[in-house]
Amino acid sequence: MTTQELIAQIHKKKSFLCVGLDVDTDKIPAHLLKEEDPVFAFNKAIIDATAEVTVAYKPNIAFYEAYGIPGWKALRKTIDYINENYPEIFTIADAKRGDIGNTAAMYARAFFEDLGFDSVTVAPYMGRDSVEPFLDFENKHTILLALTSNPGAFDFQTRDLDGKALYKRVLETSATWKNSSNLMYVVGATKAEYLREIRRIVPDSFLLVPGIGAQGGSLEEVCRYGMNENIGLLVNSARGIIYASGGTDFAEAARTEALKLQAAMTAFITE
Amino acid sequence: MTTQELIAQIHKKKSFLCVGLDVDTDKIPAHLLKEEDPVFAFNKAIIDATAEVTVAYKPNIAFYEAYGIPGWKALRKTIDYINENYPEIFTIADAKRGDIGNTAAMYARAFFEDLGFDSVTVAPYMGRDSVEPFLDFENKHTILLALTSNPGAFDFQTRDLDGKALYKRVLETSATWKNSSNLMYVVGATKAEYLREIRRIVPDSFLLVPGIGAQGGSLEEVCRYGMNENIGLLVNSARGIIYASGGTDFAEAARTEALKLQAAMTAFITE
Numbered sequence: 398m399t400t401q402e403l404i405a406q407i408h409k410k411k412s413f414l415c416v417g418l419d420v421d422t423d424k425i426p427a428h429l430l431k432e433e434d435p436v437f438a439f440n441k442a443i444i445d446a447t448a449e450v451t452v453a454y455k456p457n458i459a460f461y462e463a464y465g466i467p468g469w470k471a472l473r474k475t476i477d478y479i480n481e482n483y484p485e486i487f488t489i490a491d492a493k494r495g496d497i498g499n500t501a502a503m504y505a506r507a508f509f510e511d512l513g514f515d516s517v518t519v520a521p522y523m524g525r526d527s528v529e530p531f532l533d534f535e536n537k538h539t540i541l542l543a544l545t546s547n548p549g550a551f552d553f554q555t556r557d558l559d560g561k562a563l564y565k566r567v568l569e570t571s572a573t574w575k576n577s578s579n580l581m582y583v584v585g586a587t588k589a590e591y592l593r594e595i596r597r598i599v600p601d602s603f604l605l606v607p608g609i610g611a612q613g614g615s616l617e618e619v620c621r622y623g624m625n626e627n628i629g630l631l632v633n634s635a636r637g638i639i640y641a642s643g644g645t646d647f648a649e650a651a652r653t654e655a656l657k658l659q660a661a662m663t664a665f666i667t668e
Numbered sequence: 669m670t671t672q673e674l675i676a677q678i679h680k681k682k683s684f685l686c687v688g689l690d691v692d693t694d695k696i697p698a699h700l701l702k703e704e705d706p707v708f709a710f711n712k713a714i715i716d717a718t719a720e721v722t723v724a725y726k727p728n729i730a731f732y733e734a735y736g737i738p739g740w741k742a743l744r745k746t747i748d749y750i751n752e753n754y755p756e757i758f759t760i761a762d763a764k765r766g767d768i769g770n771t772a773a774m775y776a777r778a779f780f781e782d783l784g785f786d787s788v789t790v791a792p793y794m795g796r797d798s799v800e801p802f803l804d805f806e807n808k809h810t811i812l813l814a815l816t817s818n819p820g821a822f823d824f825q826t827r828d829l830d831g832k833a834l835y836k837r838v839l840e841t842s843a844t845w846k847n848s849s850n851l852m853y854v855v856g857a858t859k860a861e862y863l864r865e866i867r868r869i870v871p872d873s874f875l876l877v878p879g880i881g882a883q884g885g886s887l888e889e890v891c892r893y894g895m896n897e898n899i900g901l902l903v904n905s906a907r908g909i910i911y912a913s914g915g916t917d918f919a920e921a922a923r924t925e926a927l928k929l930q931a932a933m934t935a936f937i938t939e
Binding site: 419457459460462463465466469470473493494495496497498500501503504506507511512520521522523524525526527528542545546547548549550551552553554556557558559563566567570 | 690728730731733736737741744766768769772791792793794797798813816817820822824825829830838
């Protein structure tokens with residue numbers, strides 16, 4: 398998917414909502430456990446209920462990998478279902494991969510070609526040759542971890558690397574890499590005050606923002622400091638939407654929560 | 669596996685060789701492609717041929733993930749085969765994972781419990797809460813990326829974070845985390861001169877050293893600067909062993925190369 402198609406979808410739906418499909422069989426409604434593939438059954442219902450106001454779906458790959466082969470089957474069915482039924486929706490493999498060149502190329506092929514995701518999250522620690530193989534893919538997007546939403550972000554990311562915070566070095570340095578126009582960045586909403594400075598370094602890039610809701614981030618602050626003229630934001634919510642109800646009404650409850658977030662987002666979108 | 673068991677195995681085999689099972693179906697002997705599971709058939713033959721002088725096997729997870737579900741089946745058969753037939757051998761899931769707490773816990777369960785690996789490689793960028801869930805597992809080992817063997821290591825790892833190289837901050841900081849005695853570190857052999865300083869910070873930890881052979885590292889330098897009184901090294905070789913021959917004699921050729929490395933290692937092991 399091109400960035401322009403993503404922007405058009407945001408304006409059409411008046412939403413920059415990303416729904417995190419972090420599906421834990423301990424948390425899904427009990428009646429689904431008798432299905433042949435409970436995780437896919439859950440995802441399908443959530444997707445059908447929320448697609449109208451959602452511009453991106455982000456399965457966290459760990460949650461599928463943890464179930465072994467049945468997990469991978471559920472992941473494949475989920476991405477295939479989105480691509481077949483909602484091809485306009487942007488898909489993110491939240492995998493946070495990072496490895497040397499030839500290995501990075503294997504991961505890129507796995508997520509972009511074999512599974513057919515539009516984007517994948519990647520960790521920056523191993524530097525340029527661990528990221529560029531992902532950037533080679535046209536109309537595919539590499540979402541680099543910059544400033545994450547967890548407490549451990551303060552262990553290294555916010556400390557000064559040669560006089561400037563490591564996460565800023567990651568933004569600056571990665572912008573010099575080949576095909577860097579295919580980069581987006583992960584920036585946690587729990588650190589919205591940092592967004593102003595991030596926008597000085599990467600004014601045009603899309604930012605994937607986790608941490609709204611359960612993790613405490615404020616949508617208003619994210620929009621105030623992080624939005625650019627193309628919106629430039631994908632705001633992720635997972636638990637607040639997908640586990641809004643533990644009963645048979647889970648999909649309807651998810652839709653209600655997604656609609657609330659979309660309504661809040663619409664207020665920040667100017668044509 | 670306990671660290672003491674690993675050390676005992678090293679002394680018994682007079683070897684600290686780790687064989688990287690980075691298996692690419694484009695590179696394995698053509699006659700294996702008619703097997704039902706060519707990757708597992710290849711691994712089984714390599715393992716049987718090298719186990720006598722090998723103390724650790726390290727499948728690079730990307731190479732399995734790239735093949736989708738058949739890849740995960742081959743990975744599971746491979747780890748099961750090692751655990752059943754060579755339970756004394758240390759196993760490393762080279763996954764380089766790194767994610768927030770609840771997700772890290774999912775990955776830890778997937779690799780330690782579901783698949784039954786002794787250890788997993790983890791990236792440090794997201795800090796403490798992304799690593800500690802792995803450290804919770806008794807007699808399982810978390811191998812943290814410190815200084816990697818690729819050119820991109822110089823993009824961030826070797827630059828000064830608050831006045832000291834980032835990779836040194838990773839070593840120092842991680843040593844303060846809960847259950848840090850379960851940590852080992854990845855240190856690339858192409859930077860053997862750094863090993864002296866690394867040993868000042870983590871004198872007792874095991875170091876997993878990739879980059880010998882194809883990537884240019886010297887075994888002698890690694891031993892001179894990196895060895896401690898418990899040996900404290902696992903030196904990885906992948907392509908130089910597993911692709912030593914592309915013919916029907918591939919397993920015998922792999923054994924020959926593994927024996928050469930073991931003989932070189934033996935010279936550095938004192939009782």
